[in-house]
Amino acid sequence: MNDIGKLIQKLNTFRDERDWRQFHNPKDLAISLSLEAAELLEDFQWKTSEQAIEENLENIKEELADVMIYALMLSHDLDLDVKEMILEKMQKNAQKYPVEKSRGRKLKYDNL
Amino acid sequence: MNDIGKLIQKLNTFRDERDWRQFHNPKDLAISLSLEAAELLEDFQWKTSEQAIEENLENIKEELADVMIYALMLSHDLDLDVKEMILEKMQKNAQKYPVEKSRGRKLKYDNL
Amino acid sequence: MNDIGKLIQKLNTFRDERDWRQFHNPKDLAISLSLEAAELLEDFQWKTSEQAIEENLENIKEELADVMIYALMLSHDLDLDVKEMILEKMQKNAQKYPVEKSRGRKLKYDNL
Amino acid sequence: MNDIGKLIQKLNTFRDERDWRQFHNPKDLAISLSLEAAELLEDFQWKTSEQAIEENLENIKEELADVMIYALMLSHDLDLDVKEMILEKMQKNAQKYPVEKSRGRKLKYDNL
Numbered sequence: 001m002n003d004i005g006k007l008i009q010k011l012n013t014f015r016d017e018r019d020w021r022q023f024h025n026p027k028d029l030a031i032s033l034s035l036e037a038a039e040l041l042e043d044f045q046w047k048t049s050e051q052a053i054e055e056n057l058e059n060i061k062e063e064l065a066d067v068m069i070y071a072l073m074l075s076h077d078l079d080l081d082v083k084e085m086i087l088e089k090m091q092k093n094a095q096k097y098p099v100e101k102s103r104g105r106k107l108k109y110d111n112l
Numbered sequence: 113m114n115d116i117g118k119l120i121q122k123l124n125t126f127r128d129e130r131d132w133r134q135f136h137n138p139k140d141l142a143i144s145l146s147l148e149a150a151e152l153l154e155d156f157q158w159k160t161s162e163q164a165i166e167e168n169l170e171n172i173k174e175e176l177a178d179v180m181i182y183a184l185m186l187s188h189d190l191d192l193d194v195k196e197m198i199l200e201k202m203q204k205n206a207q208k209y210p211v212e213k214s215r216g217r218k219l220k221y222d223n224l
Numbered sequence: 225m226n227d228i229g230k231l232i233q234k235l236n237t238f239r240d241e242r243d244w245r246q247f248h249n250p251k252d253l254a255i256s257l258s259l260e261a262a263e264l265l266e267d268f269q270w271k272t273s274e275q276a277i278e279e280n281l282e283n284i285k286e287e288l289a290d291v292m293i294y295a296l297m298l299s300h301d302l303d304l305d306v307k308e309m310i311l312e313k314m315q316k317n318a319q320k321y322p323v324e325k326s327r328g329r330k331l332k333y334d335n336l
Numbered sequence: 337m338n339d340i341g342k343l344i345q346k347l348n349t350f351r352d353e354r355d356w357r358q359f360h361n362p363k364d365l366a367i368s369l370s371l372e373a374a375e376l377l378e379d380f381q382w383k384t385s386e387q388a389i390e391e392n393l394e395n396i397k398e399e400l401a402d403v404m405i406y407a408l409m410l411s412h413d414l415d416l417d418v419k420e421m422i423l424e425k426m427q428k429n430a431q432k433y434p435v436e437k438s439r440g441r442k443l444k445y446d447n448l
Contacts, residue, residue, distance in 0.1 A: 228340065
Protein backbone atom coordinates (compact mmCIF):
# COMPACT_ATOMS: atom_id res chain seq x y z
CA MET A 1 0.00 0.00 0.00
CA ASN A 2 1.30 3.43 -0.89
CA ASP A 3 1.83 6.49 1.29
CA ILE A 4 -1.47 8.14 0.58
CA GLY A 5 -3.32 4.91 1.19
CA LYS A 6 -1.62 4.50 4.54
CA LEU A 7 -2.48 8.04 5.63
CA ILE A 8 -6.13 7.49 4.70
CA GLN A 9 -6.12 4.24 6.66
CA LYS A 10 -4.82 6.04 9.73
CA LEU A 11 -7.43 8.78 9.32
CA ASN A 12 -10.19 6.19 9.15
CA THR A 13 -8.92 4.52 12.31
CA PHE A 14 -8.88 7.92 14.00
CA ARG A 15 -12.46 8.58 12.96
CA ASP A 16 -13.69 5.12 13.88
CA GLU A 17 -12.16 5.20 17.35
CA ARG A 18 -14.21 8.35 17.97
CA ASP A 19 -17.28 7.14 16.08
CA TRP A 20 -17.13 10.32 14.01
CA ARG A 21 -18.01 8.98 10.57
CA GLN A 22 -21.67 9.55 11.39
CA PHE A 23 -21.00 13.32 11.21
CA HIS A 24 -18.79 13.17 8.13
CA ASN A 25 -21.27 13.75 5.35
CA PRO A 26 -19.59 15.12 2.20
CA LYS A 27 -21.27 18.54 2.39
CA ASP A 28 -19.98 19.22 5.92
CA LEU A 29 -16.56 17.86 4.97
CA ALA A 30 -16.47 20.32 2.06
CA ILE A 31 -17.46 23.11 4.46
CA SER A 32 -14.73 22.02 6.89
CA LEU A 33 -12.12 21.93 4.15
CA SER A 34 -13.04 25.47 3.19
CA LEU A 35 -12.84 26.60 6.85
CA GLU A 36 -9.38 25.09 7.27
CA ALA A 37 -8.25 26.80 4.07
CA ALA A 38 -9.46 30.08 5.59
CA GLU A 39 -7.52 29.42 8.81
CA LEU A 40 -4.43 28.84 6.70
CA LEU A 41 -5.05 32.09 4.85
CA GLU A 42 -5.50 33.91 8.15
CA ASP A 43 -1.81 33.32 8.82
CA PHE A 44 -1.10 35.59 5.83
CA GLN A 45 -3.66 38.32 6.64
CA TRP A 46 -2.11 41.82 6.77
CA LYS A 47 1.31 40.28 6.04
CA THR A 48 3.71 39.69 3.20
CA SER A 49 4.61 36.06 2.53
CA GLU A 50 7.94 36.63 4.25
CA GLN A 51 6.40 38.06 7.41
CA ALA A 52 3.83 35.27 7.55
CA ILE A 53 6.49 32.57 7.26
CA GLU A 54 8.69 34.22 9.85
CA GLU A 55 5.87 34.71 12.35
CA ASN A 56 3.52 31.80 11.67
CA LEU A 57 5.31 28.86 10.05
CA GLU A 58 4.37 26.42 12.81
CA ASN A 59 0.72 27.32 12.50
CA ILE A 60 0.80 27.36 8.69
CA LYS A 61 2.08 23.80 8.88
CA GLU A 62 -0.79 22.73 11.11
CA GLU A 63 -3.48 24.39 9.02
CA LEU A 64 -2.04 22.95 5.83
CA ALA A 65 -2.12 19.52 7.48
CA ASP A 66 -5.78 20.06 8.39
CA VAL A 67 -6.57 20.98 4.78
CA MET A 68 -4.89 17.77 3.57
CA ILE A 69 -6.65 15.70 6.25
CA TYR A 70 -10.11 16.87 5.18
CA ALA A 71 -9.23 16.50 1.50
CA LEU A 72 -8.07 12.92 2.09
CA MET A 73 -11.15 11.98 4.13
CA LEU A 74 -13.53 13.50 1.60
CA SER A 75 -11.74 11.77 -1.29
CA HIS A 76 -11.96 8.46 0.54
CA ASP A 77 -15.64 8.88 1.37
CA LEU A 78 -16.42 9.63 -2.28
CA ASP A 79 -14.41 6.60 -3.46
CA LEU A 80 -11.98 8.80 -5.33
CA ASP A 81 -8.41 7.66 -5.88
CA VAL A 82 -6.30 10.63 -4.78
CA LYS A 83 -3.27 9.97 -6.93
CA GLU A 84 -5.23 9.21 -10.07
CA MET A 85 -7.48 12.20 -9.51
CA ILE A 86 -4.49 14.55 -9.27
CA LEU A 87 -2.79 13.06 -12.34
CA GLU A 88 -5.98 13.39 -14.37
CA LYS A 89 -6.45 17.01 -13.32
CA MET A 90 -2.84 17.78 -14.21
CA GLN A 91 -3.40 16.33 -17.66
CA LYS A 92 -6.48 18.51 -18.08
CA ASN A 93 -4.56 21.57 -16.88
CA ALA A 94 -1.79 20.76 -19.36
CA GLN A 95 -4.33 20.97 -22.17
CA LYS A 96 -5.89 24.16 -20.81
CA TYR A 97 -2.49 25.77 -20.43
CA PRO A 98 -0.27 24.66 -23.33
CA VAL A 99 3.40 25.34 -22.56
CA GLU A 100 4.02 27.63 -25.49
CA LYS A 101 1.00 29.84 -24.82
CA SER A 102 1.25 30.09 -21.07
CA ARG A 103 4.96 30.34 -20.39
CA GLY A 104 5.63 33.20 -18.00
CA ARG A 105 2.03 34.36 -18.11
CA LYS A 106 -0.52 34.22 -15.34
CA LEU A 107 -3.60 34.75 -17.52
CA LYS A 108 -6.64 32.54 -17.04
CA TYR A 109 -6.91 29.92 -19.79
CA ASP A 110 -9.90 31.68 -21.35
CA ASN A 111 -7.75 34.77 -21.87
CA LEU A 112 -4.76 32.97 -23.39
CA MET B 113 10.63 8.01 -3.73
CA ASN B 114 7.11 7.76 -2.40
CA ASP B 115 3.79 8.65 -4.03
CA ILE B 116 3.49 12.11 -2.59
CA GLY B 117 7.06 12.91 -3.52
CA LYS B 118 6.43 11.82 -7.12
CA LEU B 119 3.32 13.96 -7.39
CA ILE B 120 5.20 16.98 -6.11
CA GLN B 121 7.96 16.32 -8.61
CA LYS B 122 5.44 16.26 -11.45
CA LEU B 123 3.85 19.48 -10.20
CA ASN B 124 7.23 21.17 -10.14
CA THR B 125 7.94 20.05 -13.70
CA PHE B 126 4.54 21.42 -14.73
CA ARG B 127 5.30 24.76 -13.11
CA ASP B 128 8.82 24.98 -14.48
CA GLU B 129 7.77 24.23 -18.06
CA ARG B 130 5.47 27.24 -17.81
CA ASP B 131 7.89 29.36 -15.79
CA TRP B 132 5.16 29.86 -13.21
CA ARG B 133 7.15 29.61 -9.98
CA GLN B 134 7.79 33.35 -10.18
CA PHE B 135 4.06 33.89 -9.42
CA HIS B 136 3.83 31.22 -6.74
CA ASN B 137 4.52 33.19 -3.60
CA PRO B 138 3.09 31.49 -0.50
CA LYS B 139 0.46 34.17 0.17
CA ASP B 140 -1.08 33.84 -3.29
CA LEU B 141 -0.86 30.05 -3.08
CA ALA B 142 -2.80 30.20 0.20
CA ILE B 143 -5.36 32.47 -1.50
CA SER B 144 -5.60 30.03 -4.41
CA LEU B 145 -6.08 27.06 -2.10
CA SER B 146 -8.91 28.88 -0.40
CA LEU B 147 -10.51 29.73 -3.78
CA GLU B 148 -10.36 26.11 -4.93
CA ALA B 149 -11.93 25.00 -1.64
CA ALA B 150 -14.75 27.46 -2.35
CA GLU B 151 -15.22 26.05 -5.86
CA LEU B 152 -15.48 22.60 -4.31
CA LEU B 153 -18.04 23.87 -1.82
CA GLU B 154 -20.01 25.48 -4.64
CA ASP B 155 -20.83 21.98 -5.90
CA PHE B 156 -22.77 21.48 -2.65
CA GLN B 157 -24.54 24.89 -2.60
CA TRP B 158 -28.36 24.57 -2.28
CA LYS B 159 -28.00 20.79 -2.31
CA THR B 160 -27.93 17.83 0.04
CA SER B 161 -24.76 15.72 -0.10
CA GLU B 162 -26.65 13.11 -2.10
CA GLN B 163 -27.88 15.60 -4.71
CA ALA B 164 -24.42 17.12 -5.03
CA ILE B 165 -22.80 13.73 -5.60
CA GLU B 166 -25.43 12.70 -8.09
CA GLU B 167 -25.23 15.94 -10.08
CA ASN B 168 -21.63 17.07 -9.65
CA LEU B 169 -19.30 14.17 -8.83
CA GLU B 170 -17.08 14.78 -11.85
CA ASN B 171 -16.60 18.42 -10.91
CA ILE B 172 -16.18 17.64 -7.21
CA LYS B 173 -13.33 15.35 -8.24
CA GLU B 174 -11.64 18.10 -10.23
CA GLU B 175 -11.98 20.73 -7.51
CA LEU B 176 -10.73 18.33 -4.88
CA ALA B 177 -7.73 17.63 -7.10
CA ASP B 178 -7.08 21.37 -7.42
CA VAL B 179 -7.19 21.73 -3.63
CA MET B 180 -4.64 18.92 -3.27
CA ILE B 181 -2.46 20.39 -6.02
CA TYR B 182 -2.20 23.77 -4.31
CA ALA B 183 -1.69 22.16 -0.91
CA LEU B 184 1.17 20.05 -2.30
CA MET B 185 2.83 22.98 -4.06
CA LEU B 186 2.57 25.22 -1.00
CA SER B 187 3.95 22.47 1.26
CA HIS B 188 6.85 21.97 -1.11
CA ASP B 189 7.62 25.67 -1.36
CA LEU B 190 7.66 25.95 2.43
CA ASP B 191 9.95 22.89 2.75
CA LEU B 192 7.32 20.98 4.68
CA ASP B 193 7.21 17.20 4.51
CA VAL B 194 3.58 16.40 3.73
CA LYS B 195 3.41 12.96 5.27
CA GLU B 196 5.21 13.96 8.45
CA MET B 197 3.14 17.12 8.78
CA ILE B 198 -0.10 15.13 8.58
CA LEU B 199 1.10 12.51 11.06
CA GLU B 200 2.17 15.21 13.52
CA LYS B 201 -1.18 16.98 13.25
CA MET B 202 -3.03 13.71 13.78
CA GLN B 203 -1.03 13.15 16.95
CA LYS B 204 -1.91 16.62 18.15
CA ASN B 205 -5.58 16.04 17.30
CA ALA B 206 -5.48 12.74 19.21
CA GLN B 207 -4.41 14.67 22.32
CA LYS B 208 -7.02 17.38 21.78
CA TYR B 209 -9.73 14.79 21.27
CA PRO B 210 -9.09 11.85 23.60
CA VAL B 211 -11.08 8.80 22.50
CA GLU B 212 -13.04 8.40 25.72
CA LYS B 213 -14.14 12.06 25.86
CA SER B 214 -14.96 12.59 22.21
CA ARG B 215 -16.55 9.34 21.11
CA GLY B 216 -19.74 10.08 19.24
CA ARG B 217 -19.55 13.78 20.04
CA LYS B 218 -18.92 16.62 17.64
CA LEU B 219 -18.05 19.24 20.24
CA LYS B 220 -15.02 21.44 19.78
CA TYR B 221 -12.11 20.37 22.00
CA ASP B 222 -12.51 23.43 24.24
CA ASN B 223 -16.05 22.30 25.04
CA LEU B 224 -15.22 18.66 25.77
CA MET C 225 -26.79 61.52 5.00
CA ASN C 226 -28.30 58.08 4.84
CA ASP C 227 -27.87 55.07 7.12
CA ILE C 228 -25.13 53.39 5.14
CA GLY C 229 -23.21 56.62 4.81
CA LYS C 230 -23.37 57.13 8.58
CA LEU C 231 -22.10 53.63 9.29
CA ILE C 232 -19.19 54.14 6.91
CA GLN C 233 -18.40 57.43 8.60
CA LYS C 234 -18.27 55.73 12.00
CA LEU C 235 -16.06 52.97 10.60
CA ASN C 236 -13.66 55.53 9.22
CA THR C 237 -13.50 57.31 12.57
CA PHE C 238 -12.80 53.95 14.23
CA ARG C 239 -9.97 53.25 11.79
CA ASP C 240 -8.50 56.71 12.02
CA GLU C 241 -8.45 56.76 15.81
CA ARG C 242 -6.30 53.62 15.62
CA ASP C 243 -4.30 54.75 12.59
CA TRP C 244 -5.28 51.51 10.86
CA ARG C 245 -5.91 52.74 7.34
CA GLN C 246 -2.24 52.17 6.53
CA PHE C 247 -2.92 48.41 6.79
CA HIS C 248 -6.20 48.48 4.89
CA ASN C 249 -5.11 47.81 1.34
CA PRO C 250 -7.94 46.37 -0.77
CA LYS C 251 -6.32 42.93 -1.21
CA ASP C 252 -6.01 42.36 2.53
CA LEU C 253 -9.52 43.72 3.07
CA ALA C 254 -10.81 41.18 0.53
CA ILE C 255 -8.89 38.44 2.38
CA SER C 256 -10.36 39.63 5.68
CA LEU C 257 -13.88 39.65 4.29
CA SER C 258 -13.41 36.09 3.13
CA LEU C 259 -12.07 35.06 6.56
CA GLU C 260 -15.05 36.59 8.35
CA ALA C 261 -17.41 34.81 5.96
CA ALA C 262 -15.65 31.56 6.92
CA GLU C 263 -16.06 32.32 10.62
CA LEU C 264 -19.75 32.86 9.99
CA LEU C 265 -19.95 29.55 8.13
CA GLU C 266 -18.16 27.82 10.99
CA ASP C 267 -21.24 28.45 13.13
CA PHE C 268 -23.12 26.12 10.76
CA GLN C 269 -20.44 23.39 10.52
CA TRP C 270 -21.79 19.88 11.39
CA LYS C 271 -25.19 21.44 12.12
CA THR C 272 -28.57 21.96 10.52
CA SER C 273 -29.68 25.59 10.18
CA GLU C 274 -31.99 25.08 13.14
CA GLN C 275 -29.26 23.72 15.41
CA ALA C 276 -26.88 26.50 14.38
CA ILE C 277 -29.44 29.19 15.16
CA GLU C 278 -30.36 27.63 18.47
CA GLU C 279 -26.75 27.21 19.59
CA ASN C 280 -24.90 30.08 17.91
CA LEU C 281 -27.22 32.98 17.09
CA GLU C 282 -25.25 35.48 19.14
CA ASN C 283 -22.04 34.56 17.36
CA ILE C 284 -23.69 34.41 13.94
CA LYS C 285 -24.81 37.99 14.56
CA GLU C 286 -21.26 39.09 15.36
CA GLU C 287 -19.69 37.37 12.38
CA LEU C 288 -22.33 38.74 10.04
CA ALA C 289 -21.60 42.20 11.42
CA ASP C 290 -17.87 41.67 10.74
CA VAL C 291 -18.66 40.66 7.16
CA MET C 292 -20.70 43.84 6.67
CA ILE C 293 -18.01 45.97 8.32
CA TYR C 294 -15.31 44.75 5.93
CA ALA C 295 -17.65 45.02 2.95
CA LEU C 296 -18.47 48.62 3.87
CA MET C 297 -14.83 49.59 4.41
CA LEU C 298 -13.71 47.98 1.15
CA SER C 299 -16.55 49.67 -0.76
CA HIS C 300 -15.60 53.01 0.73
CA ASP C 301 -11.91 52.59 -0.05
CA LEU C 302 -12.72 51.74 -3.67
CA ASP C 303 -15.06 54.75 -3.97
CA LEU C 304 -18.04 52.52 -4.61
CA ASP C 305 -21.52 53.67 -3.64
CA VAL C 306 -22.96 50.74 -1.67
CA LYS C 307 -26.63 51.36 -2.36
CA GLU C 308 -26.14 52.04 -6.06
CA MET C 309 -23.85 49.04 -6.43
CA ILE C 310 -26.45 46.72 -4.90
CA LEU C 311 -29.28 48.13 -7.01
CA GLU C 312 -27.22 47.74 -10.18
CA LYS C 313 -26.36 44.14 -9.35
CA MET C 314 -30.01 43.36 -8.62
CA GLN C 315 -30.92 44.73 -12.03
CA LYS C 316 -28.29 42.53 -13.64
CA ASN C 317 -29.52 39.51 -11.67
CA ALA C 318 -33.09 40.27 -12.79
CA GLN C 319 -31.93 39.99 -16.40
CA LYS C 320 -29.94 36.81 -15.75
CA TYR C 321 -32.85 35.24 -13.93
CA PRO C 322 -36.08 36.29 -15.66
CA VAL C 323 -39.09 35.66 -13.42
CA GLU C 324 -40.87 33.29 -15.79
CA LYS C 325 -37.83 31.07 -16.36
CA SER C 326 -36.49 30.93 -12.84
CA ARG C 327 -39.59 30.72 -10.67
CA GLY C 328 -39.19 27.91 -8.15
CA ARG C 329 -35.93 26.73 -9.75
CA LYS C 330 -32.47 26.92 -8.28
CA LEU C 331 -30.57 26.36 -11.53
CA LYS C 332 -27.63 28.57 -12.41
CA TYR C 333 -28.52 31.10 -15.09
CA ASP C 334 -26.44 29.30 -17.71
CA ASN C 335 -28.59 26.20 -17.22
CA LEU C 336 -31.96 27.96 -17.37
CA MET D 337 -37.95 53.49 6.28
CA ASN D 338 -34.20 53.74 6.01
CA ASP D 339 -31.87 52.79 3.16
CA ILE D 340 -30.96 49.36 4.43
CA GLY D 341 -34.59 48.55 5.10
CA LYS D 342 -35.51 49.56 1.54
CA LEU D 343 -32.77 47.40 0.04
CA ILE D 344 -33.95 44.41 2.07
CA GLN D 345 -37.50 45.03 0.94
CA LYS D 346 -36.38 45.00 -2.71
CA LEU D 347 -34.39 41.81 -2.15
CA ASN D 348 -37.44 40.14 -0.64
CA THR D 349 -39.57 41.17 -3.61
CA PHE D 350 -36.91 39.75 -5.94
CA ARG D 351 -36.90 36.44 -4.06
CA ASP D 352 -40.66 36.22 -3.83
CA GLU D 353 -41.21 36.89 -7.53
CA ARG D 354 -39.00 33.85 -8.21
CA ASP D 355 -40.35 31.80 -5.30
CA TRP D 356 -36.79 31.36 -4.08
CA ARG D 357 -37.26 31.70 -0.34
CA GLN D 358 -37.91 27.96 -0.14
CA PHE D 359 -34.19 27.44 -1.00
CA HIS D 360 -32.89 30.15 1.30
CA ASN D 361 -32.18 28.27 4.50
CA PRO D 362 -29.60 30.06 6.65
CA LYS D 363 -26.91 27.38 6.24
CA ASP D 364 -26.96 27.61 2.45
CA LEU D 365 -27.09 31.40 2.62
CA ALA D 366 -23.95 31.33 4.80
CA ILE D 367 -22.32 29.00 2.25
CA SER D 368 -23.33 31.36 -0.56
CA LEU D 369 -21.96 34.38 1.27
CA SER D 370 -18.66 32.60 1.67
CA LEU D 371 -18.60 31.65 -2.05
CA GLU D 372 -19.23 35.24 -3.11
CA ALA D 373 -16.45 36.42 -0.81
CA ALA D 374 -14.17 33.93 -2.57
CA GLU D 375 -15.21 35.25 -5.99
CA LEU D 376 -14.35 38.73 -4.79
CA LEU D 377 -10.98 37.52 -3.55
CA GLU D 378 -10.36 35.82 -6.90
CA ASP D 379 -10.15 39.28 -8.47
CA PHE D 380 -7.03 39.86 -6.33
CA GLN D 381 -5.39 36.45 -6.96
CA TRP D 382 -1.79 36.74 -8.27
CA LYS D 383 -2.14 40.54 -8.23
CA THR D 384 -1.26 43.55 -6.16
CA SER D 385 -4.20 45.67 -5.01
CA GLU D 386 -3.32 48.21 -7.69
CA GLN D 387 -3.30 45.64 -10.52
CA ALA D 388 -6.56 44.13 -9.32
CA ILE D 389 -8.29 47.51 -9.24
CA GLU D 390 -6.96 48.47 -12.64
CA GLU D 391 -7.95 45.19 -14.28
CA ASN D 392 -11.03 44.08 -12.35
CA LEU D 393 -12.82 47.01 -10.72
CA GLU D 394 -16.10 46.35 -12.50
CA ASN D 395 -16.10 42.74 -11.37
CA ILE D 396 -14.95 43.62 -7.84
CA LYS D 397 -17.98 45.90 -7.64
CA GLU D 398 -20.33 43.10 -8.67
CA GLU D 399 -18.88 40.53 -6.29
CA LEU D 400 -18.93 43.01 -3.43
CA ALA D 401 -22.59 43.68 -4.22
CA ASP D 402 -23.29 39.93 -4.13
CA VAL D 403 -21.61 39.67 -0.74
CA MET D 404 -23.79 42.50 0.59
CA ILE D 405 -26.91 40.98 -0.96
CA TYR D 406 -26.41 37.63 0.78
CA ALA D 407 -25.48 39.35 4.04
CA LEU D 408 -28.66 41.43 3.92
CA MET D 409 -30.88 38.45 3.08
CA LEU D 410 -29.37 36.30 5.82
CA SER D 411 -29.68 39.13 8.37
CA HIS D 412 -33.31 39.58 7.42
CA ASP D 413 -34.11 35.87 7.61
CA LEU D 414 -32.57 35.69 11.08
CA ASP D 415 -34.52 38.77 12.25
CA LEU D 416 -31.33 40.71 12.84
CA ASP D 417 -31.32 44.49 12.56
CA VAL D 418 -28.36 45.26 10.31
CA LYS D 419 -27.59 48.73 11.56
CA GLU D 420 -27.91 47.83 15.23
CA MET D 421 -25.85 44.67 14.73
CA ILE D 422 -22.99 46.64 13.16
CA LEU D 423 -23.07 49.33 15.85
CA GLU D 424 -23.01 46.71 18.59
CA LYS D 425 -20.07 44.92 17.00
CA MET D 426 -18.18 48.19 16.62
CA GLN D 427 -18.68 48.86 20.31
CA LYS D 428 -17.35 45.42 21.16
CA ASN D 429 -14.38 45.97 18.84
CA ALA D 430 -13.70 49.31 20.51
CA GLN D 431 -13.36 47.49 23.84
CA LYS D 432 -11.17 44.76 22.36
CA TYR D 433 -8.95 47.31 20.67
CA PRO D 434 -8.59 50.33 22.98
CA VAL D 435 -7.25 53.33 21.06
CA GLU D 436 -4.13 53.81 23.14
CA LYS D 437 -3.05 50.15 22.91
CA SER D 438 -3.82 49.50 19.28
CA ARG D 439 -2.85 52.71 17.52
CA GLY D 440 -0.73 51.90 14.50
CA ARG D 441 -0.52 48.21 15.43
CA LYS D 442 -2.10 45.34 13.59
CA LEU D 443 -1.79 42.79 16.40
CA LYS D 444 -4.74 40.61 17.31
CA TYR D 445 -6.45 41.78 20.51
CA ASP D 446 -5.14 38.78 22.45
CA ASN D 447 -1.59 39.89 21.68
CA LEU D 448 -2.03 43.54 22.61
